[in-house]
Amino acid sequence: xxxxxxxxxxxxxxxxxxxxxxxxxxxxxxxxxxxxxxxxxxxxxxxxxxxxxxxxxxxxxxxxxxxxxxxxxxxxxxxxxxxxxxxxxxxxxxxxxxxxxxxxxxxxxxxxxxxxxxxxxxxxxxxxxxxxxxxxxxxxxxxxxxxxxxxxxxxxxxxxxxxxxxxxxxxxxxxxxxxxxxxxxxxxxxxxxxxxxxxxxxxxxxxxxxxxxxxxxxxxxxxxxxxxxxxxxxxxxxxxxxxxxxxxxxxxxxxxxxxxxxxxxxxxxxxxxxxxxxxxxxxxxxxxxxxxxxxxxxxxxxxxxxxxxxxxxxxxxxxxxxxxxxxxxxxxxxxxxxxxxxxxxxxxxxxxxxxxxxx
Amino acid sequence: xxxxxxxxxxxxxxxxxxxxxxxxxxxxxxxxxxxxxxxxxxxxxxxxxxxxxxxxxxxxxxxxxxxxxxxxxxxxxxxxxxxxxxxxxxxxxxxxxxxxxxxxxxxxxxxxxxxxxxxxxxxxxxxxxxxxxxxxxxxxxxxxxxxxxxxxxxxxxxxxxxxxxxxxxxxxxxxxxxxxxxxxxxxxxxxxxxxxxxxxxxxxxxxxxxxxxxxxxxxxxxxxxxxxxxxxxxxxxxxxxxxxxxxxxxxxxxxxxxxxxxxxxxxxxxxxxxxxxxxxxxxxxxxxxxxxxxxxxxxxxxxxxxxxxxxxxxxxxxxxxxxxxxxxxxxxxxxxxxxxxxxxxxxxxxxxxxxxxxxxxxxxxxxxxxxxxxxxxx
Numbered sequence: 093x094x095x096x097x098x099x100x101x102x103x104x105x106x107x108x109x110x111x112x113x114x115x116x117x118x119x120x121x122x123x124x125x126x127x128x129x130x131x132x133x134x135x136x137x138x139x140x141x142x143x144x145x146x147x148x149x150x151x152x153x154x155x156x157x158x159x160x161x162x163x164x165x166x167x168x169x170x171x172x173x174x175x176x177x178x179x180x181x182x183x184x185x186x187x188x189x190x191x192x193x194x195x196x197x198x199x200x201x202x203x204x205x206x207x208x209x210x211x212x213x214x215x216x217x218x219x220x221x222x223x224x225x226x227x228x229x230x231x232x233x234x235x236x237x238x239x240x241x242x243x244x245x246x247x248x249x250x251x252x253x254x255x256x257x258x259x260x261x262x263x264x265x266x267x268x269x270x271x272x273x274x275x276x277x278x279x280x281x282x283x284x285x286x287x288x289x290x291x292x293x294x295x296x297x298x299x300x301x302x303x304x305x306x307x308x309x310x311x312x313x314x315x316x317x318x319x320x321x322x323x324x325x326x327x328x329x330x331x332x333x334x335x336x337x338x339x340x341x342x343x344x345x346x347x348x349x350x351x352x353x354x355x356x357x358x359x360x361x362x363x364x365x366x367x368x369x370x371x372x373x374x375x376x377x378x379x380x381x382x383x384x385x386x387x388x389x390x391x392x393x394x395x396x397x398x399x400x401x402x403x404x405x406x407x408x409x410x411x412x413x414x415x416x417x418x419x420x421x422x423x424x425x426x427x428x429x430x431x432x433x434x435x436x437x438x439x440x441x442x443x444x445x446x447x448x449x450x451x
Numbered sequence: 452x453x454x455x456x457x458x459x460x461x462x463x464x465x466x467x468x469x470x471x472x473x474x475x476x477x478x479x480x481x482x483x484x485x486x487x488x489x490x491x492x493x494x495x496x497x498x499x500x501x502x503x504x505x506x507x508x509x510x511x512x513x514x515x516x517x518x519x520x521x522x523x524x525x526x527x528x529x530x531x532x533x534x535x536x537x538x539x540x541x542x543x544x545x546x547x548x549x550x551x552x553x554x555x556x557x558x559x560x561x562x563x564x565x566x567x568x569x570x571x572x573x574x575x576x577x578x579x580x581x582x583x584x585x586x587x588x589x590x591x592x593x594x595x596x597x598x599x600x601x602x603x604x605x606x607x608x609x610x611x612x613x614x615x616x617x618x619x620x621x622x623x624x625x626x627x628x629x630x631x632x633x634x635x636x637x638x639x640x641x642x643x644x645x646x647x648x649x650x651x652x653x654x655x656x657x658x659x660x661x662x663x664x665x666x667x668x669x670x671x672x673x674x675x676x677x678x679x680x681x682x683x684x685x686x687x688x689x690x691x692x693x694x695x696x697x698x699x700x701x702x703x704x705x706x707x708x709x710x711x712x713x714x715x716x717x718x719x720x721x722x723x724x725x726x727x728x729x730x731x732x733x734x735x736x737x738x739x740x741x742x743x744x745x746x747x748x749x750x751x752x753x754x755x756x757x758x759x760x761x762x763x764x765x766x767x768x769x770x771x772x773x774x775x776x777x778x779x780x781x782x783x784x785x786x787x788x789x790x791x792x793x794x795x796x797x798x799x800x801x802x803x804x805x806x807x808x809x810x811x812x813x814x815x816x817x818x819x820x821x822x823x824x825x826x827x828x829x
Binding site for chain 2: 432
């Protein structure tokens with residue numbers, strides 16, 4: 093992306109600040125040298141790219157470079173407050189990059205630039221911040237995006253929980269791609285790119301309230317490349333959505349309502365790990381509502397579904413992809429599941445948070 | 452194949468449906484009116500809807516969803532008491548997750564938490580005791596809720612607290628017992644039930660004997676049932692077989708979990724800590740004699756009702772709410788005047804709409820396939 097840089101904004105080499113304390117204090121949010129040391133030594137060092145290194149109040153990029161890649165901009169934002177900060181398969185940093193990258197990618201956009209705004213609770217270990225920043229940098233490298241601007245605030249103990257991260261993202265939508273929840277048509281096929289509920293089950297397990305010992309990890313992953321592959325193989329794809337909070341069930345309901353169609357899914361075709369099923373059995377949760385951080389729901393026309401499925405399965409993040417159901421003209425606005433037993437049931441929108449049952 | 456999948460096998464389900472149809476064919480009375488079988492336990496209600504069991508049954512068999520959901524039968528006044536306790540300065544109030552959204556007359560525990568009360572969700576009363584141990588300067592109250600299924604763990608927690616000498620822990624006891632309520636249902640003059648599926652996990656504690664009066668005095672069959680879909684279908688077939696053969700007995704389909712005499716150690720822990728209340732108020736059903744338990748005097752220092760000022764006001768349910776008739780099996784959830792209109796899972800009027808084991812919430816979420824979608828209601 094070196095062309096993206098105007099010569100006039102190229103960074104003059106500037107000595108970077110060094111942070112030599114073990115913990116963050118309110119001084120690191122004060123706007124002075126301590127803050128610059130924190131920003132330089134933790135974030136700029138990890139994210140390391142020329143657009144960020146200028147440390148202007150804004151990142152600058154050339155319109156011509158953007159318009160060469162598509163005809164519309166996509167912009168999105170998300171905040172990350174996950175507890176615990178580190179969990180099997182990921183951490184808050186990886187999540188903050190992948191989540192925003194995926195929100196761009198599912199709209200058919202090529203993700204390009206992210207911002208990173210952190211709210212830090214005083215007393216957090218600097219090493220914890222470094223781990224998070226490194227993890228963000230690794231995820232950004234994999235997703236082929238740059239973190240180009242950011243902000244840090246430090247708040248009093250108890251005013252936030254260790255660290256909250258907000259990332260916003262900008263991407264460019266390729267010409268001719270127009271994905272939307274209202275585009276589903278009866279006969280279309282519903283695909284997912286792998287097993288469902290791993291992230292939600294992992295977080296529940298990692299909170300440590302329950303002595304659950306299940307070998308599961310978060311599916312957190314940047315899906316830009318997978319989605320590009322899918323769109324190349326099935327250009328008629330109607331809609332893609334990452335099935336995060338609220339799970340696959342919530343996405344399917346949105347599609348059914350927006351497109352005024354019915355959606356029928358098969359319980360036996362829905363891929364869920366035994367370990368995740370086990371966690372759900374114990375806690376009384378439905379894996380269809382568990383959060384995913386590396387799973388998409390795709391609606392594709394039937395005649396392109398075989399190509400779409402093959403393309404997904406050929407990608408490392410789609411090896412266990414499968415068709416879980418189809419769009420119908422019956423029971424418009426509703427999602428119906430054919431149960432493993434041969435019955436049918438409605439899969440409704442989740443109300444509030446899924447609360448564990450008591451008995 | 453995993454252990455649990457064996458109880459969800461579609462081929463076996465079809466065989467059981469065949470058996471159910473065969474039994475129905477032998478029963479003359481169901482040609483004029485459907486046979487009504489009550490599943491007492493909310494866990495069964497949930498399984499029935501989750502697997503679409505109702506639509507697989509012949510028209511001659513109707514399932515009636517009973518009062519066995521402890522969250523659903525909690526009267527509004529008790530929720531107000533919880534909120535008052537939770538808002539007492541210096542208190543950490545601990546509860547199972549289900550109870551968070553149950554509406555009180557002014558607010559739910561979830562709203563009280565948002566207003567600043569220190570309310571924490573736990574998975575076990577021992578978690579609440581651990582909170583008490585690590586917060587010696589706070590009073591930790593555990594909201595004890597449920598039938599005999601959860602009673603032993605609460606009783607053992609009190610005994611543990613006593614053994615450790617922990618004094619900043621107490622129990623707001625709302626434990627209830629299913630037998631007097633089943634007796635109230637059976638003795639109702641408008642009883643329309645032909646048989647029962649008995650609660651599996653309650654029976655694991657209390658055993659088979661307490662149900663005998665249902666067979667002996669009221670001449671109705673009861674089959675203690677497991678919670679997997681094949682368990683439920685198998686139990687329905689067993690109830691129908693009894694009806695077809697003119698028998699009324701207590702049978703145990705869930706013998707892999709439920710011993711004939713229950714769990715005697717658990718029973719001992721219960722009776723050491725708890726005694727029957729003279730009466731307890733059930734939402735929708737009213738006051739039922741000896742249907743709740745309280746802490747014995749020997750452990751009075753663990754009784755939140757004696758340790759704190761509890762308002763204990765009786766609050767009538769909203770007039771439009773017909774939870775009581777639904778609980779008694781007189782009304783189907785979707786026939787209630789406010790179902791899906793004023794009363795939805797987002798804004799529940801009645802408790803049956805709150806818990807996933809409540810009949811109304813189950814109907815709303817999984818049930819009537821041809822109901823109008825949310826938001827397009829008249």
